[in-house]
Amino acid sequence: MKEHKGKDKMDVLHMNAGNGETSYAKNSILQKKVMLKAQPLLEDTLNDMYNEDFPKCFKIADLGCSSGPNTLFVISEIINTIHGLCQQNNSKPPEFQVYLNDLPDNDFNTIFKSLPVFYEKLKKSRGEELSPCFVSGSPGSFYDRLFPTSSLHFVHSSYSVHWLSKVPERLDNNKGNIIYMTKTSNFHVFEAYLKQFQNDFSTFLRLRSEEIIPGGRMVLTFRGRSTADPTSKDSPTLNEILQESLLNMVAEGLIEEAQVDSFNLPIYAPYKDEVKAIIHKEASFTLDRLDTFEVDWDSRDKDDDKHYIFDKQTSGENVARWSRAIWEPILANHFGETVIDELFARFAKHVAEHLSAEKAKIFSIVISLRKK
Numbered sequence: 001m002k003e004h005k006g007k008d009k010m011d012v013l014h015m016n017a018g019n020g021e022t023s024y025a026k027n028s029i030l031q032k033k034v035m036l037k038a039q040p041l042l043e044d045t046l047n048d049m050y051n052e053d054f055p056k057c058f059k060i061a062d063l064g065c066s067s068g069p070n071t072l073f074v075i076s077e078i079i080n081t082i083h084g085l086c087q088q089n090n091s092k093p094p095e096f097q098v099y100l101n102d103l104p105d106n107d108f109n110t111i112f113k114s115l116p117v118f119y120e121k122l123k124k125s126r127g128e129e130l131s132p133c134f135v136s137g138s139p140g141s142f143y144d145r146l147f148p149t150s151s152l153h154f155v156h157s158s159y160s161v162h163w164l165s166k167v168p169e170r171l172d173n174n175k176g177n178i179i180y181m182t183k184t185s186n187f188h189v190f191e192a193y194l195k196q197f198q199n200d201f202s203t204f205l206r207l208r209s210e211e212i213i214p215g216g217r218m219v220l221t222f223r224g225r226s227t228a229d230p231t232s233k234d235s236p237t238l239n240e241i242l243q244e245s246l247l248n249m250v251a252e253g254l255i256e257e258a259q260v261d262s263f264n265l266p267i268y269a270p271y272k273d274e275v276k277a278i279i280h281k282e283a284s285f286t287l288d289r290l291d292t293f294e295v296d297w298d299s300r301d302k303d304d305d306k307h308y309i310f311d312k313q314t315s316g317e318n319v320a321r322w323s324r325a326i327w328e329p330i331l332a333n334h335f336g337e338t339v340i341d342e343l344f345a346r347f348a349k350h351v352a353e354h355l356s357a358e359k360a361k362i363f364s365i366v367i368s369l370r371k372k
Contacts (some may be wrong), residue, residue, distance in 0.1 A: 008199075023039025023066030025110060027325035030299035030362075032070050035077075035158055038221045038366040042074075042156070043081050045217050045288070045368045049154070050085045058082065058094040059152050061211075063142045065100040072135075074117045074156060075100075076125075079133060084127055096133040101146055104139040111137065143203055147211040149170045155208055155218040162222040163171065164266040165200045168192035171264050197268040197324045201275070202282045205298040209284030209371060216371045218285070223269040224292065224365035235371045238264065238297070238323065241354060246348040254342065255335055263334050272365055285369040294361035297351070316352025339368075 020026070065071045075098055086093040100111060115135055123130055140146050143156075143165040170192055197293060208218060243260070250257045272290060279287050298315040299322065324344045332340055354360060 022321070022324055022328065023068070024066055024325040025106075027322045028066075028070050030295060030297075030322050031066075031159055031173050032073065033295045033299055034045070034221060034364055035074055036071060037295065037364070038158065038219070038291075041289060041291055041366050041368055042077065042219050045219050046078065046081045046154075047085060048288075049217060050089070054086070054091075055153060056094055057097055057243065059097045059099070060139070060154045060156065061101060061147060061152050062097040063101045063155060064156040064163070065102050065106070065111070065148075066160075067102075067110045068300065069114075070158075071100060071111055072114065072116055074158065075117070075135070076122065076178065076307065078154070078156070079122065081366060083129065083131075087129065093129065093131040095131050098133065098135045099138045099152075100135065100139065101138040101142060103141060106139065108139065109135045143200060145207055145210065149210055150213045150218045152208075153216050154211045155212060155216070156220075157218075158221045159223065161201065161204060161220055162219070162224075162267055162269055164193075164268055166196070167264045167266045168196040180263075192270050194230075194270075195276065197270055197274070201278050203272075205282045205284050205369075210338065212371045214371055217288075218369040218371075220369070221364060221366040224275070224363050225265070225269050225271050225289065226363050228271050228273065235298060237354070237360065238351075240317075240368055241350045242323070242327070244350055245343055248346055249339065259335055265330070268362070270365070275365060275367065279367075279369070283372075285371055288368060288370050289368040291366050292364065293366070294363055297355065297360045297362060303367060307340050312352040312356040313348075315355050316348040316350075318354075319351045320348035321365070 051230070060075070062075060082096075083093050102108070102110075118135070121132070122133060138146055171189060184358070212218070246255065246260050246263075249255045250260055257341055272292065276287060276290065279285060298318045300315075300318050322341070322346075328340055328344075331343065335343075
C-alpha cells in the first residue's frame with residue numbers, strides 16, 4: 001500500500017465541520033458538560049471583576065472556539081452573568097465586543113450563520129435591558145499575537161490549550177505509540193512532550209499578557225491528569241485504544257506500520273503542578289484559582305438516573321462519535337480518508353470492551369488567571 005501524504009499536522013487541527021452526523025456540531029455534548037463543570041469558576045471570576053467596574057465596552061476573546069452550539073453557549077453565559085451582576089447593582093450593562101478565535105480552517109461559516117438566532121435568543125432572555133453585542137471572527141494560532149496591545153478585558157478557552165503548536169521533535173524512539181506517553185513509551189518521549197508544553201504554554205501566557213489590560217482575567221479549561229505519573233490512566237487510555245485499533249489494521253494489511261510509527265498527536269495533558277510552575281515562571285499572571293473535575297467518556301451516561309441501563313455497544317459508539325469529530329481531520333490527513341470508517345468501527349468496539357470492565361473518566365483542569 002502506498003503511504004498517504006497529507007498536509008502538515010498544524011494545517012488540519014480543526015474539528016469536523018458542518019452539521020452532518022460526524023460533525024463536531026452534532027458530537028460535542030462532552031465538551032458542553034466540561035463547560036458546565038467549569039461554569040462556577042467562570043461566574044466567580046466575572047463576579048470578582050465587578051469590583052473593578054465594567055468598562056463601557058467589555059471585550060471578550062474565546063480562543064479555540066471551534067464551531068457548533070458550544071461556541072456561542074459560553075458567550076451567552078458570560079453576557080448573561082454580567083447582565084445579572086449589573087442588574088443586582090442597578091448599573092447599566094456594558095456593550096460587548098466578542099472575538100471568536102480558532103485556526104483558519106475552522107468552520108467559521110457555520111458560526112456566522114448561527115448568529116441571527118444567537119442575537120434573537122439574547123433579546124428574548126434580556127429584553128429591553130439588552131446592550132449591544134458585536135461578534136466577529138479572529139482566525140489565527142493563539143501561539144501568535146492575535147489582538148492589539150491591552151485591548152482585551154476577558155479571555156476564555158475551553159479544551160484547546162492542551163493542543164500543542166507542533167509535535168515535539170526527536171520522537172523517533174516512540175515507534176508504535178501515537179501519543180506523548182503510553183506504558184511502552186521511552187521516558188525521553190514524555191520529556192519531549194513536557195518541554196513542548198512548557199514552551200507553548202509560556203508563549204501563550206506571554207502573548208495574552210500583551211493583549212489583556214492590567215487586571216484583566218483569563219479562564220482556561222484543558223485536559224489534564226490527576227497524578228505526576230505520566231503513565232497514569234487519566235490521559236493515555238483513549239489514545240492507547242486508538243493505537244490498538246490502528247495496529248489491528250496494520251496486522252491485516254489495511255495500513256502500513258510505518259504510517260503508525262510516524263504518527264504522533266500534538267497534544268499534552270499536564271499535571272496541575274506543571275501548570276502552576278509554568279505560570280509562576282512566566283510571571284505575567286497571578287493564579288487566582290485552580291480546580292479539577294472529571295467527566296465520563298460517554299457523555300450520555302447518567303449516573304444519577306436509576307432507570308439508565310448501561311449498554312457497552314451504545315457507549316462505545318457514543319465515545320467513537322465525539323472522538324471522530326475531533327480526530328478525523330488529522331487522522332484522515334495522515335492515513336487517508338478511506339480507512340476512517342473502519343478505524344472508528346474498531347475503535348468503538350475496543351472502547352465498549354474497556355467501558356464494560358471499568359467506569360472511565362476524563363480528568364480536566366480549570367484555572368482563573370489575573371493579569372499583573
